[in-house]
Amino acid sequence: MSLVTLLPFIVLIGAMFLMTRSAKKKQQAAAQMRTEMQPGTGVRTIGGMYATVKEIQEDTVLLEVAPGVHAVYAKNSIGAVLDDAEYNRIVHGDDSDSTLVPDDASSLTDGEPVEADAADDVAKIDLGKKAEDETVAKEAKSAETKDAKADGESDAK
Structure with a gap:
């Protein structure tokens, strides 16, 4: 057999060995x-x-999952x-290294209050039905004018 035929098998065996x-x-x-686990250390289960950790046996571990709640794993x-x-950061939310997020947005403005005049410069938009009502009224008036002309009435003054 040639080396070219055996090469894929050699590569496959080598890959299996490494894996x-x-x-x-x-x-x-x-x-x-x-084996280095000791009572009092924090752990994460595979779930x-x-x-x-409260107690360590040969094949089992007694874990305290909540204050006063124990389970054998x-x-x-x-x-x-x-x-x-890391355990305290994850479980208790103790993260002394991170910056605190404020409850309000006051720190986001660099301490400068936003002036009311700046808000007044923006054109206000009415999102109500006012414009729609005006259109309907114009259409109705136009229809009345057409009806009056059809009846022979004149708008001349």
């Missing part, structure tokens, strides 16, 4: 993360629930062990 090696590294890192269901700052 399995990568998967094994991820599994080892996850297992090490779970996306955040909780605090398999160790393999822990997706990530979080550091205290």
Whole structure:
């Protein structure tokens, strides 16, 4: 057989080797993360629930999902062990590094009040039915004038 025929098989075997090696590294890192877990640390389960570790057994973990609410989970269901700052930021909303968003928009104007005169310069638009009513009235008056001319009446003064 020629080298050209064997080349696709060699590439496929090499790719499979690299993928399995990568998967094994991820599994080892996850297992090490779970063994380093200690009571009091914040975790995220693979389902996306955040909780605090209370007790660690051989294959299970007791998690406090809310104050006074405990649940037993398999160790393999822990997706990530979080550091205290990240856990508090996500769960409690404690984010001392971020800037606070004000309750009102006063800080967005750089402390300069908007003058009332600037708002008066803008032409006001009436969105009511006034213009439509005027059009209907003009059409009715025009129709009356046509009827009067048809009856022989004259508009001459």
